[in-house]
Amino acid sequence: MLPGGAADGRRVVTSDDALHAPGLPGSVLVVGGGAIGVEYASLHRSLGADVTLVEAADRLVPLEDAEVSRHLLRGLRKRVIRVETGARLLEWEVVGEGVRAVVRTARGESVAVAAERLLVAVGREPVTDGLGLAAAGLVTDGRGHVVPADWSRLETAVPGIHVVGDLLPPPSVGLAHASFAEGLLVAETLAGLRTSPVDYATVPRVTYSSPQTAAVGLTEAQARDAGHDVVVNTLPLTAVAKGMVHGRGGLVKVVAERAGRVLGVHLVGPHVSEMIAESQLVVGWDAEPADVAHHVHPHPTLSEAVGEAFLTLAGRGLHQQH
Structure with missing residues (x-):
């Protein structure tokens, strides 16, 4: 599972163990910056822990759009979560009531990290042994x-x-x-x-952290790699009234064919898990921006930003910031 040993369910835990581990740690080192690792890092920070999050890839939630990853990273760092991307856990050991680890950063430095708990969230595989x-x-x-x-x-x-x-x-x-x-x-x-x-x-894909991410369809990179002639519209949530009131940042990013259908929609910010279902229909029905731009969104809501992004791609944008 990790260099140095296996989980003990108390000081070194898997994402399953973390739901049942005794007490709340004052500090935690989370290894793995995919959706599960980010969610646990965010949760522990909300509960008052000092959090260090280590991800081997060069960005968090690497399966999502790169722009979403950047905004997520910014949001987590604003919450004083220490994030190291392009980094690896070299070694660790249980010391007293905690764990001492060494992390190799993207800068090539070996950094010591001490925490009350080491939480491992580096992927899951089926456990089929013994099922016959x-x-x-x-x-x-x-x-x-x-x-x-x-x-x-x-x-x-x-x-x-x-x-x-x-x-x-x-x-x-x-x-x-x-x-x-x-x-x-x-x-x-x-x-x-x-x-x-x-x-x-x-x-749809959602990361239930603060800020949240939500997406459906292709990322910009996936769309370009697939040979699509791509046009992209990115709109900050603060372009609409509810986003200004929240003051917590975030964005909507729509990836579409230059003269055709919407290929993907990507969101980051507060409550965006509740906003993705509309875009699932748009992508699933091969709709073009002009097909949905006329739909009126309730005011004031964050969902207005999704509607505004479609309006802009249809050539009718009102609040696009430049």
């Missing part, structure tokens, strides 16, 4: 996933056995709401109902 999968005729891939023979029904090569949730490999996304949709698909399949496959490309 082989006896049932099921084959797993190298990471323990069960690959469906028919993705439209999530049915394995063994007729009548279906697979959902964390046991699925990509393109399944390992999120609770996607797993719910997969379970519903299987239940309706078994009931003989007409079904549609899960559209993983339009499953």
Whole structure:
């Protein structure tokens, strides 16, 4: 799991252990800057802990849009969370009632970090040992996933056995709401109902931190790599009244084809998890900005910024800041 040993559930914990670990630490070192690591770092800071967050990639939530990562980093640092990207945990040891670690930073320095708790959030894999999968005729891939023979029904090569949730490999996304949709698909399949496959490309992604991130569809880099002629509109949440009142920053970023559909929408800021569903419909229905720009958003809400971003791409923007 880590150089130096395994979790003990008290001073060195996994993301599962952290939900049951005794007491609240006064300081915590979080290893892993994906969604889970960022969420735990944010949570512990909200509870008063001193937090250091270490991520090996060159930015936080590396699967999200780079601009969102930058704003998230800025927001966490404003909360006095120490963040080291491009960094690695070299070693650690339990010392008394805490942990002492050495982190290699992106600058090439070896830095000592002392904390009451070390929280490991560096990824998850299926735990399928002991489930009798082989006896049932099921084959797993190298990471323990069960690959469906028919993705439209999530049915394995063994007729009548279906697979959902964390046991699925990509393109399944390992999120609770996607797993719910997969379970519903299987239940309706078994009931003989007409079904549609899960559209993983339009499953929203949320990081429940402060600030939050939320996204659906392609990032700007993914869209360009896929060969799209891309146009991008980025709007600060402070461009609308509710964002000015909040005064907590954030942005809306829309990625679209230059003369076509919206490919992705990316949000960072307060409460943006509640704002992404609209964009899921826009991306899922291959809508163009002009198709949705006429829809009126309630005032004052942060969602006005989403509407304004679509208005701007349709050539009708009102509050775009330059």
